[in-house]
Amino acid sequence: MIPGSFSYHRPTSIQEAVGLLTKLGDDGRALAGGHSLIPMMKLRLASPANLVDLAGIADLKGIRSDGDDIVIGAMTTQHDLIGSDLLGTKIPILRETSLQVADPQVRYVGTLGGNVANGDPGNDMPAVMLCLGATYHVTGKGGERRIAAREFYQGAYFTALEAGDVLTAVRIPVPLAGHGSAYEKLKRKIGDYATAAAAVVLTMSGGKVATCSIGLTNVAETPLWAEEAAKILTGSTLDAATVKKAVAAAEAITAPASDARGPAHYRTNMAGVMLTRALARAKSKARG
Numbered sequence: 001m002i003p004g005s006f007s008y009h010r011p012t013s014i015q016e017a018v019g020l021l022t023k024l025g026d027d028g029r030a031l032a033g034g035h036s037l038i039p040m041m042k043l044r045l046a047s048p049a050n051l052v053d054l055a056g057i058a059d060l061k062g063i064r065s066d067g068d069d070i071v072i073g074a075m076t077t078q079h080d081l082i083g084s085d086l087l088g089t090k091i092p093i094l095r096e097t098s099l100q101v102a103d104p105q106v107r108y109v110g111t112l113g114g115n116v117a118n119g120d121p122g123n124d125m126p127a128v129m130l131c132l133g134a135t136y137h138v139t140g141k142g143g144e145r146r147i148a149a150r151e152f153y154q155g156a157y158f159t160a161l162e163a164g165d166v167l168t169a170v171r172i173p174v175p176l177a178g179h180g181s182a183y184e185k186l187k188r189k190i191g192d193y194a195t196a197a198a199a200v201v202l203t204m205s206g207g208k209v210a211t212c213s214i215g216l217t218n219v220a221e222t223p224l225w226a227e228e229a230a231k232i233l234t235g236s237t238l239d240a241a242t243v244k245k246a247v248a249a250a251e252a253i254t255a256p257a258s259d260a261r262g263p264a265h266y267r268t269n270m271a272g273v274m275l276t277r278a279l280a281r282a283k284s285k286a287r288g
């Protein structure tokens with residue numbers, strides 16, 4: 001299929017991009033790696049009259065420490081995340097998750113900003129961002145604002161972004177030293193979106209869970225933060241009975257669609273299986 005015709009713009013600053021997108025309104029769309037947007041345009045599920053390519057804006061790229069946080073520019077690719085020693089050391093779940101996004105070709109151009117701004121419940125990074133307590137930096141016509149990832153997702157392809165907004169960076173608080181983490185994803189084949197997936201970041205103290213956070217991918221219209229399940233696990237040794245109770249609490253908040261990846265009840269059940277595996281693996285990596 002061939003996309004509808006469009007005009008192409010290539011701003012070189014965030015302000016220029018925001019100005020263009022604000023002026024164009026519903027007729028304009030930000031373009032990052034294009035690996036979600038272009039397929040949608042080819043299927044005519046999106047037909048923007050103008051594409052505002054963010055690739056020429058140097059300020060949108062890079063990974064840096066900022067106090068207790070790491071700030072990642074929106075145009076940083078999944079490939080860059082995998083190659084970052086800083087992330088590998090401080091937030092290893094990002095490298096682990098990036099390696100499960102699509103395939104190397106997509107990861108070379110697909111960006112973190114595009115992945116989290118897209119609003120597709122099948123994207124892997126949003127649930128990881130909920131799990132990590134990330135904040136999104138957004139610049140729009142009113143200036144810069146920060147939006148907690150846990151408040152960003154409103155429905156399938158509906159986010160807190162408004163017309164003219166550019167997501168400029170993702171700010172992630174570095175998890176405590178000695179934490180354990182895991183991203184478990186069930187997919188039908190390499191390069192597929194998740195049937196269900198679970199992200200876990202936890203710390204242990206004296207053999208018990210001191211802190212725990214859980215995110216779930218593709219089992220509702222939005223990524224899910226399983227707060228109640230994490231509360232149940234906190235203070236436990238991750239014994240089988242408590243894990244079962246927590247998994248039931250996580251499964252209870254899911255509402256997946258029945259689709260080619262399986263019926264809804266199967267996908268809910270697989271979210272529980274992924275969570276059980278992620279908890280065990282995160283615990284095995286945690287110190288304390």
Ligand SMILES: Cc1cc2nc3c(=O)[nH]c(=O)nc-3n(C[C@H](O)[C@H](O)[C@H](O)COP(=O)(O)OP(=O)(O)OC[C@H]3O[C@@H](n4cnc5c(N)ncnc54)[C@H](O)[C@@H]3O)c2cc1C
Nearest residue numbers: 030032033034035036037102110111113114115123124167
């Ligand atoms: C074969 C294939 C397999 C895939 N498998 C997976 C997978 O397993 N897991 C997964 O997570 N993803 C998968 N993807 C999607 C891929 O990760 C995309 O790259 C990603 O979803 C979007 O990133 P992008 O940079 O390509 O964004 P684009 O496609 O350019 O943009 C996506 C959307 O976000 C908006 N946008 C992008 N950047 C910004 C910004 N900075 N500010 C405001 N709005 C912005 C765009 O306007 C658009 O609406 C797959 C894609 C393909 C083609």
